[in-house]
Amino acid sequence: MTYLIQGRTNDWEVVIGLEVHAQIISDAKLFSGAATSFGAEPNSQVSLVDAGMPGMLPVINEFCIQQAVRTGLGLDAKINLHSVFERKNYFYPDLPQGYQISQYLHPIVGEGMVRLDMPDGTREIGVERLHMEQDAGKSIHDQDPNRTFIDLNRSGVALMEIVSKPDLRSPEEAGAYLRKLRAIVQYLGTCDGNMEQGSLRCDANVSVRPSGSDELRTRAEIKNINSVRFVMQAIEYEAERQVDVYETGGSVVQETRLYDPDRGETRSMRSKEDAHDYRYFPDPDLLPIDLTPDFVEEIKKNLPELPDAKKVRFISEYGVTESDAGILVAEQETAKYFEEVALGRDAKLAANWVIHELFGVLNKVGKGISDSPIVADKLGNLVDLISNNVISSRIAKDVFEEMVAKGKDPGVIVEEKGLKQITDAGEIEIAVNNVIADNADQVKKFREGNQKLVGWFVGQVMKKTQGKANPQMVNELLLEKLKG
């Protein structure tokens, strides 16, 4: 399923690399003791270090180093025991120091890998590097016709920049990579992955080349895309734009572009060439980070089970299908919820109820699984009622709706409404006999060879028992009597 753009004379292949900025989960900032929480009063979470006041010195937050290493290990990456902070120099009003403390030649994490499960098989996407850096403050442009307002709360918050190799070949792969990366950092507890609040931001490097070629042509960088869907749309648009440029005899220029979701197009930021002359040099205020192998080993020992491993375990331990397992591990909360429902129960049935019924309701009310109207324990009780033949699957759906609406325990609902499945053969037989006696014509048709009518008879018996008869028993009894 190669993604190709049909050109006039030949097909074109897309080459994509993603740079993801992930905000590290920490209480305090990377180099100061100011808080990091989102949505605080403007400039209230700012120390004099973050404001770039003269004479202030940065002191590194040890936990942020741990978080970066932890993420590196989660990406199967090489941890560099020696890494160096450098200054990336540029002027912008929300960067009070006049430089961003970042890592350049010696990042803390080297090459790693992210595995993607695509419809046509597994793809391994290389990670080039991961480095730590400071976030900038926030510029607010729409408060005043002549001025830009600056809030430095975000200034100095720790970021990880995770750079992929140019291994992605379609918008779908780019989307899958971003979702997988988000799942990994969420599992690790190193970034909350919230793209709306900007804790995860993405730049996409896009170029095209004639299908079958292995050259790397000039790329355009699309900056600051804030949703998975927009990343995919931006890449699709940009790749087609570049094909168009080449086919009309032009050449693609290396530049920064912005994606406009309203118009569905990318456009040039026309930034000056000088903007990329960052004049990196080692930050004289900071010593290199030197880690011991023990420090890394300790973090490695405490890594949680990650999505890939969890998926394999769900398949072998619970017997769920590969695609169901993929859905269940995509978010840590879902996996946890599923395991609570499935533990000691019919796991396939549990998976079915979580994926089909529960997700259906969550989508409808627009809630995440952590705000689910039904807690895992109660859904488990419902699965028990079905497995123990107390209620039929059909009745279970009614009970489920009642649970969503009223938040009641399924056992209580079944009791109150008298929904218990009828498994008493005598009682079912009476209903079956009645239906047969009342419908002589249909019985005749059945006996003349219209076997399909059995379904209709089942329906009639279920109607008579308000859906409570055990369908299997109804089926067996009916066939016995009809064939009589």
Next chain:
Amino acid sequence: MALDEATVRKIAKLARIKVPENEVPTLAEELSKIIEWIEQLNEVDTENVTPMTSMAEMVMPKRADKVTDGNYPDRVLSNAPNPEGPFYTVPKVIE
């Protein structure tokens, strides 16, 4: 290495320092002299020597992940030339 006048103008621009046109030739000459003087270091053979990023023979001191600072927006803004409520303001940045 001699710095030409175009390079001097570029450096000034990157550093946001306003340099009057009539000072450019003098600056080019002076900066070139400084660089020439520093270039004497090229005479030292540094093959197989790892670059030194610090003079201090110590491990970098670190901080615990505790909130110990901030929560004084008035102090932060006390030198701001034109604050608006809790914000710094600057001339409009045109994107």
